[in-house]
Amino acid sequence: MSTPLFALVLSTTTPYWPFWVGGLALASVSVGTLVLLRRPLGVSGTLARVLDRDELRRELRPPVQRSTADLEAELMAATLAAFGAATPDAAFGDAIEGEMSPSAVDADGEPTTAAAGPATRLGPRLSWSISLLFLLGIVGGGALAAATTGRPLAFTPDETYAALFGTGWLSWFTLFVGGVLVGVGTQLSGGCTSGHGLVGCGMMRPGSLAATASFFGTGILVSILLSAVLR
Amino acid sequence: VADGSKQHCTHVGSCELFPLISRPGFLRVWQVHYCEADYAKCERFKRALAGKSIPITLLPNGAELSGAPTT
Numbered sequence: 001m002s003t004p005l006f007a008l009v010l011s012t013t014t015p016y017w018p019f020w021v022g023g024l025a026l027a028s029v030s031v032g033t034l035v036l037l038r039r040p041l042g043v044s045g046t047l048a049r050v051l052d053r054d055e056l057r058r059e060l061r062p063p064v065q066r067s068t069a070d071l072e073a074e075l076m077a078a079t080l081a082a083f084g085a086a087t088p089d090a091a092f093g094d095a096i097e098g099e100m101s102p103s104a105v106d107a108d109g110e111p112t113t114a115a116a117g118p119a120t121r122l123g124p125r126l127s128w129s130i131s132l133l134f135l136l137g138i139v140g141g142g143a144l145a146a147a148t149t150g151r152p153l154a155f156t157p158d159e160t161y162a163a164l165f166g167t168g169w170l171s172w173f174t175l176f177v178g179g180v181l182v183g184v185g186t187q188l189s190g191g192c193t194s195g196h197g198l199v200g201c202g203m204m205r206p207g208s209l210a211a212t213a214s215f216f217g218t219g220i221l222v223s224i225l226l227s228a229v230l231r
Numbered sequence: 232v233a234d235g236s237k238q239h240c241t242h243v244g245s246c247e248l249f250p251l252i253s254r255p256g257f258l259r260v261w262q263v264h265y266c267e268a269d270y271a272k273c274e275r276f277k278r279a280l281a282g283k284s285i286p287i288t289l290l291p292n293g294a295e296l297s298g299a300p301t302t
Contacts (some may be wrong), residue, residue, distance in 0.1 A: 045282035055284055072253060075294050078255045082292050083264065125284045190280075 006008035029196040039126065042195035043138065046131045059128035163230055189214075223231050240270035243277055247287050265291040 033041045073129050126134070143153055157171055165171040186192040189211045191200065197215065200208020238289040240246075243266045252258040265273040278284070288296040 042282070049284065052283055058286065071296060071298070075252055075257065077253075078290055078296065079260060082290070082294070083260055097269065127284075167255050181291075190282075214296065225296050 007162070015149050017145060017149065026198055029195070030202065035200070037126070040195060040199040042191060042199070043135075044183070044192035046134055047183075048187070049126075049131045049162065050128060055128045101120075101209060141203060158227065160230060233281060236263055240266045240273065243267075246275065247285070250288070251287065261291055293298065 021208070028040045033039060049063070062177045104202055146153055157165070157167055161171065189196065191208070191211065196205075196208040196211040201212050243262070246266070248261075249258060252261065265276075270276050274293040275285050275289055275291055278289070286295065288298065290296070
């Protein structure tokens with residue numbers, strides 16, 4: 001009986017999936033997210049959203065539904081309050097409509113892409129609960145992948161890491177500090193290895209290319225330095 | 232501005248607030264003061280930049296409408 005394809009795919013000399021399976025899976029997820037949800041993949045942004053108290057508050061207490069007429073009246077009052085004399089007369093709210101060329105707005109009255117420049121129409125932002133589900137899926141997916149290779153689901157530091165920080169509380173504390181630094185870095189650069197590395201680089205965004213080069217360049221440099229220290 | 236000579240907010244093509252403002256004159260005044268001017272001061276833009284969700288009820292100046300439109 002021939003070897004099943006699934007077993008062939010996972011057959012490797014290391015206890016991990018072959019790199020190209022991971023590559024295909026990541027490409028499917030990042031392209032799939034863009035195509036299906038019209039949103040770029042971003043793990044750090046999703047995590048920030050899940051940890052945002054305002055997001056949770058909105059999830060638990062959705063906004064009150066108002067009629068169009070009520071909203072229009074409230075919008076009119078808010079516009080007058082914001083701009084005062086600069087606001088077009090309420091009775092002639094359409095007075096400066098002609099200032100926008102017909103090609104600048106689409107059928108819904110929204111500015112067109114041409115008028116807006118290179119803006120891309122994005123899908124609605126994921127809700128708090130979907131964001132949480134996405135993050136749990138990452139942990140669950142990792143556990144599932146590990147289970148298929150027969151590895152135990154445990155944190156087992158490799159020799160280099162153990163030689164530097166041991167295997168006790170210091171190793172956990174170091175991981176925590178590393179996590180905090182990664183969080184600060186992603187907030188500073190506006191993304192992480194998924195947002196910049198997978199999506200941004202795929203779209204050839206200069207900022208993402210620079211950020212990813214910085215992530216991996218620093219990683220390689222630190223690895224070389226640590227190897228030198230441990231020799 | 233279609234000739235690209237002016238720098239617009241990159242979210243101007245996808246801002247969910249616009250369809251809510253039915254009067255073109257009112258829509259225009261918000262766009263002129265925020266989307267086409269100093270859009271960095273737009274509260275919706277700031278939230279987008281921080282990766283946060285943007286309530287449909289949030290106006291560019293930070294004021295919030297008391298409810299969302301009925302669907």
